[in-house]
Amino acid sequence: MNFFLLSVLKAAVVAFVLLTTLAYLQWVERKVIAHIQVRMGPYRVGPHGLLQPLADVIKLITKEELIPPHVNKFMYLLAPFLAVTMALVSISVIPFGTEIHVFGTPTWMQLTDLNVGLLFILAVSSMGVYGIALGGWASNNKYSLLGGLRSSAQMISYELPLSIAIASPLLLVNTLSLREIVQAQTGSIIHWNILRWPAPQIVSFLVFLIAGFAETNRVPFDLPEAENELVAGFHTEYSSMKFAAFFMAEYANMVTVSCMTAILFLGGWQPLFSPAWGSNFVPTLIFTAGGLIAIYHGLNPARKLDRITLPVTGVVFLLVGALFLVPAAQNALIPLFWFAAKVGAVLFLYIWVRGTLPRFRYDQLMRFAWKVLFPVALANLLVTGLVVALW
Amino acid sequence: MPSGYLPIFIFLVIAIAFPVVTIIIAKLIRPSSPFQSKLEAYECGIKAASDSRGRYTVRFYIIAILFVIFDVETIFLFPWAVRYRALGWFGVAEVGVFLLILIVGYIWAWKKGALEWV
Numbered sequence: 001m002n003f004f005l006l007s008v009l010k011a012a013v014v015a016f017v018l019l020t021t022l023a024y025l026q027w028v029e030r031k032v033i034a035h036i037q038v039r040m041g042p043y044r045v046g047p048h049g050l051l052q053p054l055a056d057v058i059k060l061i062t063k064e065e066l067i068p069p070h071v072n073k074f075m076y077l078l079a080p081f082l083a084v085t086m087a088l089v090s091i092s093v094i095p096f097g098t099e100i101h102v103f104g105t106p107t108w109m110q111l112t113d114l115n116v117g118l119l120f121i122l123a124v125s126s127m128g129v130y131g132i133a134l135g136g137w138a139s140n141n142k143y144s145l146l147g148g149l150r151s152s153a154q155m156i157s158y159e160l161p162l163s164i165a166i167a168s169p170l171l172l173v174n175t176l177s178l179r180e181i182v183q184a185q186t187g188s189i190i191h192w193n194i195l196r197w198p199a200p201q202i203v204s205f206l207v208f209l210i211a212g213f214a215e216t217n218r219v220p221f222d223l224p225e226a227e228n229e230l231v232a233g234f235h236t237e238y239s240s241m242k243f244a245a246f247f248m249a250e251y252a253n254m255v256t257v258s259c260m261t262a263i264l265f266l267g268g269w270q271p272l273f274s275p276a277w278g279s280n281f282v283p284t285l286i287f288t289a290g291g292l293i294a295i296y297h298g299l300n301p302a303r304k305l306d307r308i309t310l311p312v313t314g315v316v317f318l319l320v321g322a323l324f325l326v327p328a329a330q331n332a333l334i335p336l337f338w339f340a341a342k343v344g345a346v347l348f349l350y351i352w353v354r355g356t357l358p359r360f361r362y363d364q365l366m367r368f369a370w371k372v373l374f375p376v377a378l379a380n381l382l383v384t385g386l387v388v389a390l391w
Numbered sequence: 392m393p394s395g396y397l398p399i400f401i402f403l404v405i406a407i408a409f410p411v412v413t414i415i416i417a418k419l420i421r422p423s424s425p426f427q428s429k430l431e432a433y434e435c436g437i438k439a440a441s442d443s444r445g446r447y448t449v450r451f452y453i454i455a456i457l458f459v460i461f462d463v464e465t466i467f468l469f470p471w472a473v474r475y476r477a478l479g480w481f482g483v484a485e486v487g488v489f490l491l492i493l494i495v496g497y498i499w500a501w502k503k504g505a506l507e508w509v
Contacts, residue, residue, distance in 0.1 A: 015406075062417075085410065088402075112395050112398040146447075164465055241417040362508065366454070374497075389483045
């Protein structure tokens with residue numbers, strides 16, 4: 001199959017999956033936060049609020065859009081585009097799985113593999129800062145200006161420990177191509193960079209995670225949109241789809257940082273333990289367990305409706321579990337499963353932290369970046385370098 | 392391999408088209424009835440005393456300067472890390488000297504109070 005056509009096909013699939021993930025990530029976040037706070041969360045639109053993302057899109061599209069006369073119009077319009085486009089593009093070098101065959105043509109489950117993939121992601125995600133800084137400045141509103149300034153200062157401060165934390169595992173794998181980084185971690189959990197002999201990167205993993213929270217402006221570092229002091233921060237003056245664009249950029253960044261965490265430290269699509277020990281059956285087991293639980297609850301229903309919906313869900317789960325046993329599908333699905341599981345775990349951590357931790361004060365935030373994270377990341381880099389050289 | 396960048400451009404087209412299309416669709420179907428007080432700068436209902444093109448703290452500027460210095464340092468670390476095994480002890484010594492200078496600079500900035508926020 002033609003390379004160009006194949007690229008278009010892959011780009012379309014990745015874009016569709018990414019946008020669906022972004023929409024449902026927000027639903028998952030609301031549900032998880034709700035359950036942490038002992039509420040039900042979205043429940044009215046569709047079963048368990050599953051159609052809520054669709055309703056939100058319709059609401060945002062039909063909202064009145066105000067462009068206040070006091071804004072700097074060009075910058076004001078450019079900012080959300082820049083933020084969302086850059087956030088989406090950075091996913092294009094992420095490897096999701098191993099080599100598969102599409103209509104007989106071998107291809108990787110990755111849009112493209114650059115030999116400078118890691119630098120590409122860093123460069124593109126730094127461009128996202130412009131979206132926020134421009135949006136905050138162009139709105140010509142005091143809250144927006146403060147939010148934009150805070151946000152850009154925070155993002156550039158945390159970018160230093162972030163990039164130094166990335167450099168340490170690079171000493172072990174010696175490549176910038178994301179696919180080769182994952183391939184270098186082949187094997188069980190002890191070969192992943194986080195636990196890899198001779199220099200386990202646990203410290204660098206933690207620094208990366210914390211800096212990642214700050215880079216995506218998430219709790220406990222969500223100072224740019226601290227609603228009780230800055231209303232909505234840099235997007236105070238944005239409404240309708242432009243507001244949605246900023247919102248989507250934030251979630252897309254979250255997905256990218258989670259993918260980066262999985263690739264750099266958690267072995268990407270590599271299984272938790274070797275296939276020789278039966279790791280290929282883990283997805284089947286998990287889905288079967290989920291299906292059996294759903295069927296059990298369907299046989300002892302709490303509500304009348306559950307008598308139909310829960311067994312149907314259970315059967316679907318069992319079928320998905322069975323799909324993982326088909327040899328033709330295994331090659332593609334199992335790496336995808338592990339990758340999705342790792343990214344999902346990191347994303348869940350993001351939401352969990354939001355439901356648990358309070359917000360930092362701004363001076364604490366800056367002090368933490370410059371006086372704690374930066375020296376720790378640097379020390380970790382030096383120690384890793386020495387250990388690798390001595391080994 | 393320049394062909395490796397082709398899929399990125401295809402994806403870039405999608406990533407640009409998506410917000411453009413949604414904003415155009417939104418423009419076609421949304422209501423629009425602006426009036427004076429709706430269009431004012433949002434300051435919790437109080438009339439804005441001035442616009443926001445005023446002064447703000449110089450701290451942001453200092454942080455930006457520090458960022459430029461130290462970020463260039465981290466960019467130099469990437470090629471070094473990729474060639475680390477090939478360089479051997481030469482690489483260790485070289486980056487040792489390089490980082491030493493920057494760490495001295497970092498300590499100097501700390502002592503000068505450039506890292507204090509208030």
